[in-house]
Amino acid sequence: MSTPPQQPPSSPQQPAQPPDQPPVIPAQQPQAAQPPQPTAYPYPNPQSPPQNPYAQPTLVNQPAQPQQANPYAVQPGYGYPPPAAAPSGGTNTAARAVLWAAVGAVVASAAWAAGLFLTGGFGDKADLRGYTAPANLCSGADYSSFKEEYPVDDSSPTKNAMKDPALDESVCSLSLKKTGSSYADAYLSILVDLHKKTDPGPEFTAAWKNYGDSHTDYDVTPVQGIGDEAYLVTQDTSNGSTTSGSRYATLAVRDGWMTYTMSYSAYLSSYESDTNPPTLDEVTGWLKSDTKATLEQLKG
Structure with a gap:
């Protein structure tokens, strides 16, 4: 709310001043106090004009004008403060302080960048260790350990492959037949x-080491x-039966930034009554043997 104009107070006639004395300037009317503007700059604003002791006084019959915000004032948290203007005929103390602050900021930024470089903060190089993801993993993988139990080849296995700047992937799914x-x-x-692009180590460990916590x-x-x-x-889940339940086994491996899984599953109801399905110990032995052979082939 603006303050209504005040009436000029009546005052007695001012006596004439001697000619050799400077004129007496009437005192300015007090202005409404303005709250300090927030700023990240620790020194006086160089863009604020100096106070002129001989400026014309504000007319008392005019309402006080609100102080305009400086659109160029440094706002907190944005960039570096502008260099201070050198005072006329004096030492540029403020400018030198800002210069040293800027130099300190550059040194700090360089140290931060060096730290990121040393710790890999700018991105590590993929540690693929010579592995490849073939277009046809069904022909590029070794699963010969299963052949004695399941000698019949799958005539139409499912195979897929994907290549992307972030991930190469190959998949093979096939049926095992007696x-x-x-x-x-x-x-x-x-x-x-x-x-x-990213190291799979932490997530791989979390997912497989704790698999029993997330799966019953x-x-x-x-x-x-x-x-x-x-x-x-x-x-x-067979509980010793050879005709009901199922058996499942997966071997998950991480070598550098390569991850690999080989999974076996069998539903015992599909077996003939006069045959016994392989035990889990037999299956896990086959998985370990064929995984080692496959990883060697994927490096070739």
Whole structure:
């Protein structure tokens, strides 16, 4: 709300001043106090004009004008403060302080960048260790250990491949058949991922090491001697039966930024009554042997 104009107070006639004395300037009317403007600049605003002691006084019969915000004033948190203007005929103390502040900021930025470089903050190079993701993983993988139990080849396995600047991936899914079987007795799935932008290590460990926490009735066992880390995940719901339930096993491996899984699953109801399905110990042995052979082939 603006203040209504004030009437000029009546005052007695001012006596004439001697000619050799400077004129007496009437005192300015007090202005409404303005709250200080926030700023990240620690020194007086160089763009604010100096106060003129001989400026004309504000007319008392005019309402006080609100102070206009400086559109060029430095706002908190945005960039560096502008260099201070050198005072006429004096030492540029403020300018030198700002110069040293700017130099300090450059040095700090250089140290920050060097730290990121040393710690890999700008992005690590993918550690693929010579692995490839073939277009046809079904022909590029080794699963010969399963051939004695399942000698019949799958005539139409499912295979897919993808290449992207961030990820190369190959997938193979095939049916395992015993001699004389009309339908699949078991299934084998193989997956290889080449992570080219991000290190899969932490997420791989979290997902497979804790698989039993997120999936009910699965056993997780660390495996030594394959890649940087490997986990064997198994489940057997047959309860000793050879005609009901299922058996499942997956060997998951990480070697550098390459991840690999080979998974086996069998539904025992599909087996003939006079045959016994392989035990989990047999299956896990096949998975370990064929995984080692496949990883060697994927490096070639």
